[in-house]
Amino acid sequence: MEGRILEKQAVIEMRGVTKRFVDVIANDKVDLKLFPNEVVGLLGENGAGKTTLMNVLFGYYNLDGGEMLIGGEKVSFSSPKDAINHGIAMIHQHFTLVQTQTVLENVMIGMEGSFFLNYKKAKEKLLGIEKEFGFHLDPDAVVWTLSIGEQQKLEILKALYRDAKILIMDEPTAVLAPTETIELFETLHNLVKSGHSIIFISHHLQEVMDICDRVVVLRNGKRVAETEVSETTIPELASLMVGRELLERLDKGKSKTGEVILEAKDLRVKNNRGITAVDGLSFVLKEGEVLGVAGVSGNGQTELSEMLFGEVKPEEGEIYISGKKVPGGSLSSVIKESMARIPEDRIKTGLFMDLSVKENMILESHVKEPISKNGLINIKEIRSFADNCIKSFSVKTDGMDAPVKSLSGGNLQKVILARELVGDPKLVVACQPTRGLDVGAMEYVHQAMLNQKESGAGVLLISDDLDEIFLLSDRIIVMYEGKIMGEVSAEEADRDKIGLWMSGVTS
Amino acid sequence: MIGMSIVKRKPLPAWVMLVIPVAAVFVTLLITSIPILIAGGNVFKAYGALFQGALGSKFNLLETFVKASPLVLTGLAVAFAFRAKFWNIGAEGQLFAGAIMAAWVGIYFTWLPSFLVIPFMIIFGFLGGGLWATIPAFLKTKLKVDDVVTTLLLNYVILHIMGALLFGPMQMEGSSWPRSASIMDAAFYPMLIARSRFHLGIIISLVAVLAIWFINNKTVFGYQSRGVGINLNAAKFGGINTNMVILKTAIISGGLAGLAGVGEVAAIHHHLMMDVSPGYGYTGIVIAMLGNLHPIGVALAAFFFSVISVGAQTMSRVAGIPIYIVGVIEGVALMTMLIFILLTEYKIRWTKS
Numbered sequence: 001m002e003g004r005i006l007e008k009q010a011v012i013e014m015r016g017v018t019k020r021f022v023d024v025i026a027n028d029k030v031d032l033k034l035f036p037n038e039v040v041g042l043l044g045e046n047g048a049g050k051t052t053l054m055n056v057l058f059g060y061y062n063l064d065g066g067e068m069l070i071g072g073e074k075v076s077f078s079s080p081k082d083a084i085n086h087g088i089a090m091i092h093q094h095f096t097l098v099q100t101q102t103v104l105e106n107v108m109i110g111m112e113g114s115f116f117l118n119y120k121k122a123k124e125k126l127l128g129i130e131k132e133f134g135f136h137l138d139p140d141a142v143v144w145t146l147s148i149g150e151q152q153k154l155e156i157l158k159a160l161y162r163d164a165k166i167l168i169m170d171e172p173t174a175v176l177a178p179t180e181t182i183e184l185f186e187t188l189h190n191l192v193k194s195g196h197s198i199i200f201i202s203h204h205l206q207e208v209m210d211i212c213d214r215v216v217v218l219r220n221g222k223r224v225a226e227t228e229v230s231e232t233t234i235p236e237l238a239s240l241m242v243g244r245e246l247l248e249r250l251d252k253g254k255s256k257t258g259e260v261i262l263e264a265k266d267l268r269v270k271n272n273r274g275i276t277a278v279d280g281l282s283f284v285l286k287e288g289e290v291l292g293v294a295g296v297s298g299n300g301q302t303e304l305s306e307m308l309f310g311e312v313k314p315e316e317g318e319i320y321i322s323g324k325k326v327p328g329g330s331l332s333s334v335i336k337e338s339m340a341r342i343p344e345d346r347i348k349t350g351l352f353m354d355l356s357v358k359e360n361m362i363l364e365s366h367v368k369e370p371i372s373k374n375g376l377i378n379i380k381e382i383r384s385f386a387d388n389c390i391k392s393f394s395v396k397t398d399g400m401d402a403p404v405k406s407l408s409g410g411n412l413q414k415v416i417l418a419r420e421l422v423g424d425p426k427l428v429v430a431c432q433p434t435r436g437l438d439v440g441a442m443e444y445v446h447q448a449m450l451n452q453k454e455s456g457a458g459v460l461l462i463s464d465d466l467d468e469i470f471l472l473s474d475r476i477i478v479m480y481e482g483k484i485m486g487e488v489s490a491e492e493a494d495r496d497k498i499g500l501w502m503s504g505v506t507s
Numbered sequence: 508m509i510g511m512s513i514v515k516r517k518p519l520p521a522w523v524m525l526v527i528p529v530a531a532v533f534v535t536l537l538i539t540s541i542p543i544l545i546a547g548g549n550v551f552k553a554y555g556a557l558f559q560g561a562l563g564s565k566f567n568l569l570e571t572f573v574k575a576s577p578l579v580l581t582g583l584a585v586a587f588a589f590r591a592k593f594w595n596i597g598a599e600g601q602l603f604a605g606a607i608m609a610a611w612v613g614i615y616f617t618w619l620p621s622f623l624v625i626p627f628m629i630i631f632g633f634l635g636g637g638l639w640a641t642i643p644a645f646l647k648t649k650l651k652v653d654d655v656v657t658t659l660l661l662n663y664v665i666l667h668i669m670g671a672l673l674f675g676p677m678q679m680e681g682s683s684w685p686r687s688a689s690i691m692d693a694a695f696y697p698m699l700i701a702r703s704r705f706h707l708g709i710i711i712s713l714v715a716v717l718a719i720w721f722i723n724n725k726t727v728f729g730y731q732s733r734g735v736g737i738n739l740n741a742a743k744f745g746g747i748n749t750n751m752v753i754l755k756t757a758i759i760s761g762g763l764a765g766l767a768g769v770g771e772v773a774a775i776h777h778h779l780m781m782d783v784s785p786g787y788g789y790t791g792i793v794i795a796m797l798g799n800l801h802p803i804g805v806a807l808a809a810f811f812f813s814v815i816s817v818g819a820q821t822m823s824r825v826a827g828i829p830i831y832i833v834g835v836i837e838g839v840a841l842m843t844m845l846i847f848i849l850l851t852e853y854k855i856r857w858t859k860s
Contacts, residue, residue, distance in 0.1 A: 311744065331746030341744075349740045352733075359730065363745040372727045379725075406517065 560821025599788025605765025636765020
């Protein structure tokens with residue numbers, strides 16, 4: 001393998017690429033090389049910096065540090081147009097097609113060249129490309145009549161028509177059915193054989209093993225590993241991806257378990273693309289324990305939390321809180337009375353970003369006395385409630401009247417914690433509670449979870465951060481493709497076994 | 508070459524939002540002095556005449572209030588809906604619905620004790636506008652049909668319904684014009700100040716301002732309505748019945764516009780006719796934006812528009828400026844306000860390359 005690197009010129013070389021957003025480093029001195037005729041997998045959890053890195057490469061973002069070379073020459077892109085001119089194409093998860101136009105028209109968009117359109121010439125060129133790479137798309141078919149897999153092929157055709165040599169594919173299989181994935185991989189093999197290079201972004205380990213030659217693993221914006229696929233295993237990739245080092249040490253105390261507080265029985269639900277996301281899931285959570293739900297993200301955790309939170313109705317199965325059955329699909333009083341809900345996406349579902357801190361504090365309690373009575377809100381009570389929340393959870397804000405959007409990420413999460421935990425709930429369900437937070441805020445959230453357990457609450461912690469799971473849990477279950485792969489107590493858990501479960505291997 | 512990009516800025520303190528409409532009005536008057544100069548007028552003389560004409564005498568001032576009354580109501584209607592992101596462009600049609608109901612009660616409900624006629628007109632007018640607005644609300648929540656399109660197009664539907672009524676069952680006997688018979692005397696809004704047109708509707712508008720302020724700031728519904736507008740997902744997550752909130756918002760919004768229709772029939776025209784509104788519903792959109800969707804802001808914006816509209820007559824006479832300057836001022840005011848609102852969220856960064 002060394003030989004290949006010596007004899008061939010890298011088509012893309014990223015050296016020490018750094019990209020900062022306001023207070024986060026999304027890419028921290030990342031190196032990446034891409035050679036002709038190869039597929040490189042870019043592997044990492046959500047938020048590891050994969051998409052940011054590719055957006056830098058494609059000219060959406062400016063570099064904050066480091067450099068990029070295309071074919072050995074230093075380049076600086078100020079827009080995707082520059083990247084396209086250098087033969088780079090990006091296939092997004094969300095397609096950029098005109099649904100009411102034909103395949104041919106979509107391919108020609110932006111490539112007209114002169115005032116008059118030459119359909120005949122364009123069609124000949126398109127059919128030539130299709131023949132060369134084994135596509136079978138009718139140039140005259142209208143896009144909305146195509147399947148998702150065919151639409152994705154059209155996106156690839158568009159790139160080839162523009163003479164792209166380098167394809168960046170952002171989680172291309174996320175939208176595909178299994179048979180379509182196989183077809184996609186065939187296409188990619190053909191492309192690579194004819195001299196194209198592909199960067200394949202994914203957090204799906206098996207697919208990376210199937211299609212990639214080499215894999216680069218990102219974690220927290222850093223490149224943590226690079227290896228030939230033939231020299232690694234799925235469990236190794238899994239543990240590289242979620243990390244090994246334990247930065248934080250907490251005394252999680254003994255669990256003094258009590259009554260069953262939450263029970264899920266045989267839950268099943270499809271995601272919004274109609275694919276089964278949660279597939280016969282059952283578990284029991286007792287008071288006074290932390291149950292960690294581990295798993296690579298995208299294995300049904302989001303859908304599980306949505307069912308527990310009352311946002312989505314399970315297609316099958318039941319949820320019980322303290323033995324009471326929860327009617328699914330709406331925020332019933334059973335959930336509202338007893339569950340503290342920490343949602344996965346605090347900005348999209350957790351907060352009213354344009355409202356003040358105090359108005360966000362009362363989301364859960366605004367129809368309850370004393371916050372409101374007979375439809376009228378009591379400003380005095382709101383102020384004292386918000387003041388109490390801010391103080392008990394040391395939220396850093398310019399006061400309760402400040403817009404919540406002026407707060408940092410950690411403090412936004414504290415607003416949610418305060419709102420949800422202030423009434424000493426018996427049950428806490430937290431979904432990715434520390435995603436995107438800095439270390440300090442992360443420790444705060446962890447301590448808050450343990451405090452809840454200390455005071456006798458049952459805590460369900462859904463997280464793709466394995467360190468977090470190990471740090472807090474008394475018991476661990478692992479989700480893979482919507483099913484539970486295994487359950488183990490924290491004392492008996494070892495990372496290798498969990499890593500195997502996370503990649504779908506039962507031992 | 509110098510380029511420019513728009514970047515998000517840090518949130519500004521709350522008082523800025525109070526200063527902005529005032530600043531926008533000043534900038535507007537500054538910009539519109541250009542066409543006044545082009546028309547050969549003296550800017551100071553022209554604006555002097557404008558404000559003299561609108562505010563300079565008791566009669567003029569009261570006339571300005573009369574003109575402001577329907578604008579306050581349609582402005583509130585739009586502002587209240589927009590706050591919940593129910594894009595009600597249909598205040599004009601809801602005004603027609605209110606006017607039709609008012610005329611119906613005012614002409615045909617002769618069996619009512621006379622002290623009940625006006626309360627009935629107000630209630631029916633409110634419900635007429637409110638129920639008309641529930642159609643787009645249902646289409647939005649149940650079928651996800653775009654509310655901008657439905658509210659706008661329903662204006663034409665109700666306009667033609669009104670036309671059918673005025674050429675048909677409601678047409679005044681012996682008339683060949685599309686107008687109804689006059690409403691009964693008991694249906695006339697009382698004039699509250701002698702020798703003026705300062706009528707009950709003006710008081711109703713002011714009460715509406717206070718009522719909307721109260722709903723926004725003091726009720727659970729006001730909180731929920733704002734929440735729905737800001738983040739539908741979070742509102743649902745918090746257990747708010749978002750469809751119900753949108754429906755109630757539509758009824759209140761349409762109802763306010765309906766009250767504007769009642770006022771035009773009961774205080775100004777005293778019968779129903781095709782041009783019962785010179786576009787108050789559309790001007791309400793501009794006023795809502797200029798007032799930053801705040802009820803007090805809406806009241807002030809409506810008053811400002813009314814000043815321009817009433818004062819323009821005098822300006823035209825004294826300074827020789829065509830009366831069409833009113834439209835220019837209104838348009839510039841809206842654009843200035845929209846740019847100012849944009850600049851509260853974003854700043855422009857100039858880049859040299």
